[in-house]
Amino acid sequence: MSRLFLFNKPFQVLSQFTDSEGRATLADFISTSGIYPAGRLDYDSEGLLLLTDDGKLQHRIASPDMKLPKTYVIQVEGTVTEEALQQLRQGVELKDGPTRPAKARKIAPPNIAERNPPVRKRESIPTSWVELIISEGRNRQVRRMSAAVGFPTLRLIRTRIGHWSLEGIESGEVNVLEVNLPVVNSPKKNTKKPPRKTVSQARKPRSLASTGEKSTKRPNIFKKPRNR
Template sequence: MLIALNKPWGVLCQFTDRSTPPRPTLAAFGLPPGVYPVGRLDRDSEGLLLLSDDGALAHRITDPRHKLPKTYWAQVEGMPDARRLAALRDGVELRDGRTRPAAVRTIATPALWPRDPPVRHRETVPDAWLELVLREGRNRQVRRMTAAVGLPTLRLVRVAIGPWRLGELAPGHWRELDD
């Protein structure tokens, strides 16, 4: 079984949390028993999270050797210019090494659900949206890449993993997919 969940902002990609007070987890979404996250999505990121009860399938999706593309929409602070976009496309030097080249382009503001809490808005600081397609999955990679080129990420939404897309799935809702 393969499931797509639109993970809301602030939800942990696990089913339990031992912190006090406990933070929201995947347990709140009525998912079928026996499914587990395929990969991860940070608590402060939103969008497509795949879950499966098939360990072999989960391994095929997450194994770096397969370089399955992951597509993100990132709202960034500042205006991307040709130099910054080229740096993201070529690969950015991070503390844990240089990133693989990424497909990056500016996009119009996407029609997304409102985020709770809303992204801070400053009249004097412009923002823009980027679409980034990565073929690796380092911890907080998109946020670290955009920050490295002077474009801090304000909102991050994963919209696709390989052939699976978020589509019109509302936050907190899930659907079964063809694997």
């Protein structure tokens, strides 16, 4: 059994246990030793951060190959439009290349505590809330995506990674689970080999005339399926 720690990271806390500049770290909230973050969450972002004492589990969760969906709720500046949401769904062109298509929808303001310090508000400019689900982990990707469609992010909260949720975990609190590997499916490889022919089968020619079959091109059974 491996231990998995579900931590609700507050605003302006580093996703590490030490810092030479005296900023708040995980050590201010978690006293357990020998655990490591599986992925990261930016200093100015909030929400679900997974940690574990199992290196294999850490790799499974953090690896880009697993494409674990990550769910965010973001407060953006302005009244978000359907056109902007559709752009997010199709993929957005960033400086490091286009993003994968995301799931995006406008939501009502979530029932969450006020941030400390609170989000800057301007009376003349409204704000909107968006739920965004992505399967990538680029640096500050969600913020860059929302800015690219014209709606800068003011507050960002990660609520889910795969099937692990932030539900029931208050800001600054941690929930510990025991899990068995594998907890996520690895990409399947085509390892099945064609059956080997016996000596008698290899030497015996096939008579199409006796079977009434028509000659066809032999399929390439060694060709691997194309990866997505």
